[in-house]
Amino acid sequence: MKQPIRFSSVMFWFGMAFLYLPMLSLVIYSFNSSRLVTVWAGWSTKWYGELFRDEGLMAAVWRSLEVAFWSANTAVCLGVLASVALTRFGRFRGRSMLHSLVAAPLVMPDVIIGLSLLLMFVSMTDVLGWPQERGLFTIWIAHATFGTAYATVVISSRLKELDRSFVEAAMDLGAAPVKAFVQITLPIIMPALVSAWLLAFTLSLDDVVIASFVSGPGATTLPIEVFSSVRLGVSPKINALATLIILIVSLVTLVAWWLSRRKLKRDKLVRS
Amino acid sequence: MKKVTERLKRHAEHGKRWVIAVPTLWLMLFFALPFLIVLKIAFAESAIAIPPYTQLLTMADDAFDLHVYFGNFIFLTEDALYLTAYLNSLKMAAISTFLCLLIGYPMAYHIARAKPSTQTVLLLLILLPSWTSFLIRIYAWIGILKSNGILNNTLMWLGVVDQPLAILNTNVAVYIGIVYAYLPFMILPLYANLVKHDHSLIEASQDLGARWLQSFWRITFPLSRNGIIAGCMLVFIPVVGEYVIPELLGGTNSIVIGKVLWQEFFNNRDWPLASSLALIMLLLLMLPIHFFRKYQEKEWEEGK
Numbered sequence: 001m002k003q004p005i006r007f008s009s010v011m012f013w014f015g016m017a018f019l020y021l022p023m024l025s026l027v028i029y030s031f032n033s034s035r036l037v038t039v040w041a042g043w044s045t046k047w048y049g050e051l052f053r054d055e056g057l058m059a060a061v062w063r064s065l066e067v068a069f070w071s072a073n074t075a076v077c078l079g080v081l082a083s084v085a086l087t088r089f090g091r092f093r094g095r096s097m098l099h100s101l102v103a104a105p106l107v108m109p110d111v112i113i114g115l116s117l118l119l120m121f122v123s124m125t126d127v128l129g130w131p132q133e134r135g136l137f138t139i140w141i142a143h144a145t146f147g148t149a150y151a152t153v154v155i156s157s158r159l160k161e162l163d164r165s166f167v168e169a170a171m172d173l174g175a176a177p178v179k180a181f182v183q184i185t186l187p188i189i190m191p192a193l194v195s196a197w198l199l200a201f202t203l204s205l206d207d208v209v210i211a212s213f214v215s216g217p218g219a220t221t222l223p224i225e226v227f228s229s230v231r232l233g234v235s236p237k238i239n240a241l242a243t244l245i246i247l248i249v250s251l252v253t254l255v256a257w258w259l260s261r262r263k264l265k266r267d268k269l270v271r272s
Numbered sequence: 273m274k275k276v277t278e279r280l281k282r283h284a285e286h287g288k289r290w291v292i293a294v295p296t297l298w299l300m301l302f303f304a305l306p307f308l309i310v311l312k313i314a315f316a317e318s319a320i321a322i323p324p325y326t327q328l329l330t331m332a333d334d335a336f337d338l339h340v341y342f343g344n345f346i347f348l349t350e351d352a353l354y355l356t357a358y359l360n361s362l363k364m365a366a367i368s369t370f371l372c373l374l375i376g377y378p379m380a381y382h383i384a385r386a387k388p389s390t391q392t393v394l395l396l397l398i399l400l401p402s403w404t405s406f407l408i409r410i411y412a413w414i415g416i417l418k419s420n421g422i423l424n425n426t427l428m429w430l431g432v433v434d435q436p437l438a439i440l441n442t443n444v445a446v447y448i449g450i451v452y453a454y455l456p457f458m459i460l461p462l463y464a465n466l467v468k469h470d471h472s473l474i475e476a477s478q479d480l481g482a483r484w485l486q487s488f489w490r491i492t493f494p495l496s497r498n499g500i501i502a503g504c505m506l507v508f509i510p511v512v513g514e515y516v517i518p519e520l521l522g523g524t525n526s527i528v529i530g531k532v533l534w535q536e537f538f539n540n541r542d543w544p545l546a547s548s549l550a551l552i553m554l555l556l557l558m559l560p561i562h563f564f565r566k567y568q569e570k571e572w573e574e575g576k
Contacts, residue, residue, distance in 0.1 A: 011378035022412035109513020116306035
């Protein structure tokens with residue numbers, strides 16, 4: 001059994017280098033004083049200053065955060081309902097359809113989702129007169145929709161492995177199903193809700209294709225802004241932005257890992 | 273007392289219906305219904321109007337006039353560009369899926385064999401890049417692969433090559449970008465599958481004298497079939513419609529269907545043609561999506 005472990009270890013660390021070296025290069029060159037991103041001309045933090053002075057980009061950051069916040073909220077709410085339906089209700093009419101509706105957005109190419117939703121909004125405006133114009137509102141709907149699919153996967157996999165005896169005990173003691181869910185199940189699956197929320201949030205913050213289709217005048221989100229600037233070539237400002245994103249994501253991940261490890265240790269102590 | 277429980281039961285049934293209806297309706301309205309509209313507009317004619325297509329159904333002299341236009345689909349067969357784009361996309365998706373499997377399988381295997389506490393850390397390390405911006409990670413490769421980029425500078429400094437390699441704006445760059453961006457999607461389902469394997473099977477086969485490769489091929493690999501299917505579908509299907517990576521890393525001659533659709537829609541403003549391109553792509557992906565869904569449902573039932 002020695003041989004395979006060694007081979008897969010080599011492949012693993014090779015793969016890790018492949019995943020992380022490009023990100024490392026982004027971080028290093030964000031501190032480069034030269035405008036030509038790949039020619040080194042000494043340390044400097046001036047691109048961070050330029051980044052924060054770029055009002056267009058900063059406005060896009062706030063718009064994106066706003067859309068991501070509301071999309072994630074919506075996605076988690078719909079995701080909880082869909083997960084409860086899929087994992088708790090047994091067989092019901094429309095179960096297989098709901099299942100397809102949740103699975104398909106996970107793999108559907110972005111260009112198809114974006115195009116079809118835009119045509120849908122245009123037709124709705126035509127027939128119903130609503131939505132009057134496309135913008136952050138339509139992006140919110142689009143992001144909430146694919147976010148729901150991801151949120152459902154995360155939440156339902158937690159609900160599936162949940163020990164149901166607590167809930168049954170509560171119901172035996174006379175708690176209504178809704179009360180039992182809110183007071184017993186929700187607190188237990190809270191970590192899953194948080195990770196589903198974070199996933200929907202980052203997916204929304206990251207989407208450029210769907211947002212380009214369903215966005216309207218004046219509603220450029222951060223990825224749309226970054227995409228149009230990247231198409232024109234490399235810019236150190238984008239490196240600075242990338243470094244900040246990597247920093248924030250790493251910190252959040254570290255804190256989440258630390259919290260879950262602490263909880264695991266405490267649970268072990270309680271049990272022993 | 274009986275009355276109360278009955279009322280409670282009716283109440284619960286009512287609540288249940290809402291729990292099912294709300295997400296179903298939302299996804300129907302904003303995910304499924306739009307496909308019907310694509311179908312409708314694929315059979316409309318492009319027009320200089322707002323919105324830029326003709327109506328399928330018009331009212332004239334108190335009668336409905338149905339106007340179905342097949343021109344878009346005929347046009348797609350006449351210009352070789354579209355067929356090339358579809359074939360290129362399928363080829364690109366197939367090759368990059370295979371490359372992801374080749375790199376991802378040993379990585380997933382390594383994680384699944386690690387200590388449980390280490391597994392969490394390794395998984396987080398695999399996932400962390402995909403939580404940062406996808407766009408920015410693709411952008412990183414522009415800086416690396418450019419003719420005066422990091423890779424060429426390093427190779428020339430080492431004396432491996434005399435003049436810069438042209439990698440950016442070729443298909444090689446597109447493959448690198450796709451494998452880079454989609455690798456975590458391959459590793460995750462493979463890991464989820466491999467970690468469930470019963471190791472005693474392997475030990476038994478080894479006790480019976482099987483060499484490592486033999487027990488891998490005859491036990492581990494067949495057992496991980498579901499994980500392989502899920503991982504491959506999670507990579508293959510979205511890559512067929514990929515737009516951002518070929519646009520940023522590929523050259524003008526890397527013609528893929530996502531790019532062609534985007535250009536027809538945004539540059540030529542030909543919405544009906546873009547719709548028919550999307551419709552054909554959807555038909556091509558129907559079978560893989562069905563596969564993916566079937567696997568997912570299996571996993572769903574298994575876990576219960």
